[in-house]
Amino acid sequence: MHKLAMLGGEPVRRHLFPAHNTIGPEEKRAALEVLDSGNLSQFLGAWGEDFYGGPKVQEFERAWAFHTQTTFAHAVNSNTSGLFAAIGACNIGPGDEVIVSPYTMSASAIAPVIYGAVPVFADIDPQTFCLAPASIEAHITDRTRAILVVHIFGHPADMDAINALARRYNLQVIEDCAQAPASYYRGKSVGGLGDLGVFSLNYHKHIHTGEGGLVTTNRDDLAEKIALIRNHGEQVVEEKGSKDLVNTFGFNYRLTELQAAIGIEQLKKLPALMEVRKHNSQFLSKHLDQFDGISSPYVAEDCVHSYYTQAFRYNAEILGVSRDIFLKALRAELPSSYGREKDSLIGGGYVRPLYLQPIYQDRIGRCAFNCPRYKGQVSYQAGLCPVTERMHFSELFILEYNRPGMTKADLQDVVNGFEKVYSQRQALRDWHE
Numbered sequence: 001m002h003k004l005a006m007l008g009g010e011p012v013r014r015h016l017f018p019a020h021n022t023i024g025p026e027e028k029r030a031a032l033e034v035l036d037s038g039n040l041s042q043f044l045g046a047w048g049e050d051f052y053g054g055p056k057v058q059e060f061e062r063a064w065a066f067h068t069q070t071t072f073a074h075a076v077n078s079n080t081s082g083l084f085a086a087i088g089a090c091n092i093g094p095g096d097e098v099i100v101s102p103y104t105m106s107a108s109a110i111a112p113v114i115y116g117a118v119p120v121f122a123d124i125d126p127q128t129f130c131l132a133p134a135s136i137e138a139h140i141t142d143r144t145r146a147i148l149v150v151h152i153f154g155h156p157a158d159m160d161a162i163n164a165l166a167r168r169y170n171l172q173v174i175e176d177c178a179q180a181p182a183s184y185y186r187g188k189s190v191g192g193l194g195d196l197g198v199f200s201l202n203y204h205k206h207i208h209t210g211e212g213g214l215v216t217t218n219r220d221d222l223a224e225k226i227a228l229i230r231n232h233g234e235q236v237v238e239e240k241g242s243k244d245l246v247n248t249f250g251f252n253y254r255l256t257e258l259q260a261a262i263g264i265e266q267l268k269k270l271p272a273l274m275e276v277r278k279h280n281s282q283f284l285s286k287h288l289d290q291f292d293g294i295s296s297p298y299v300a301e302d303c304v305h306s307y308y309t310q311a312f313r314y315n316a317e318i319l320g321v322s323r324d325i326f327l328k329a330l331r332a333e334l335p336s337s338y339g340r341e342k343d344s345l346i347g348g349g350y351v352r353p354l355y356l357q358p359i360y361q362d363r364i365g366r367c368a369f370n371c372p373r374y375k376g377q378v379s380y381q382a383g384l385c386p387v388t389e390r391m392h393f394s395e396l397f398i399l400e401y402n403r404p405g406m407t408k409a410d411l412q413d414v415v416n417g418f419e420k421v422y423s424q425r426q427a428l429r430d431w432h433e
């Protein structure tokens with residue numbers, strides 16, 4: 001076998017992997033139709049029929065509600081704004097606490113902060129990487145108002161246990177489904193398991209509209225609040241006859257007709273795209289599992305995973321070389337992909353545990369952490385969530401080679417890269433920067 005590329009040898013592969021592109025003639029046609037109509041958005045920030053948006057937005061919402069088996073789906077312009085609307089709809093404000101996962105994209109935890117509330121980080125489960133119910137319970141105080149779960153990497157959180165806690169302590173449950181557009185828990189779609197679900201349609205997700213998102217719920221009261229927060233609620237509450245006015249002052253979180261038309265076509269493609277993702281993921285899991293010390297993602301019984309990425313576990317003791325050096329060697333063997341030339345499709349850990357970010361370390365902002373109405377003592381110390389830190393800093397690695405567009409030969413190159421680094425890992429033992 002050739003010498004490792006990191007040590008000056010020939011890499012397993014030089015030419016880039018294929019781009020990830022789910023947009024085709026269907027989306028083009030749908031977008032052109034909207035452009036021809038001249039009606040790129042029909043939302044009106046006044047009470048009336050157009051308060052709920054135009055025909056494409058409403059058609060897309062019906063299709064999404066059907067897809068997620070929920071009563072209401074409201075389109076928004078991002079998952080981030082959807083999370084803000086969800087926190088607002090739950091009447092959360094200064095003095096309140098929301099339990100969130102520290103192992104997620106930063107927006108999940110910022111939503112409470114926007115409303116002057118305090119995010120409290122509980123630890124994750126080492127198999128699913130979602131919030132661990134026991135840790136959630138340990139962090140509940142008399143200020144806790146909601147649990148914001150994230151179905152991270154596409155694996156559903158343990159919703160039965162989490163909903164039981166919510167009932168016992170009278171809390172609302174918000175699901176961040178950004179990475180889980182086709183995930184199921186005991187036969188039910190995510191997004192309808194808690195009080196509110198929030199999806200993402202940004203460019204990096206399974207299907208996309210450039211930017212965009214949806215908020216799902218089975219509760220009429222919350223659906224109304226979301227619609228108000230999405231579209232200048234203060235302007236319409238009187239005429240609409242809204243009763244609960246708390247947090248109904250609104251933003252502009254509206255999705256355009258153009259994006260909704262593209263979203264309708266993207267949603268139709270989701271089942272086929274999921275089949276490919278599942279197939280690719282199973283291929284990679286099967287082959288990479290053969291290397292001692294590398295374990296493929298766990299999927300709980302009764303759960304369907306969306307495989308946004310594949311999160312493997314790495315055991316440095318068995319492999320005899322640190323995760324980060326192993327991955328560095330692997331990145332030298334395998335190129336990036338078209339459209340992501342500067343990026344790698346494999347990395348150690350995900351995002352740094354959120355409480356280590358400056359906003360929490362330095363408690364920046366007058367509300368929420370420093371709000372006079374806040375009587376709690378939230379901690380953001382390093383060491384707060386030991387499982388999260390262990391996964392992030394040493395045991396977990398993530399790859400995106402499972403995405404649609406990869407051929408069997410492409411996937412085989414990935415396996416060959418692993419094989420080469422694995423078989424020559426002794427050479428990495430005394431490697432230094």
Ligand SMILES: *Cc1c(COP(=O)(O)O)cnc(C)c1O
Pocket residue numbers: 077078079080081104105107108150176178179199200201202212213
């Ligand atoms: C992508 C993502 C978001 C943010 O989604 P946007 O639509 O870009 O606002 C939030 N949470 C998670 C878990 C995500 O993966």
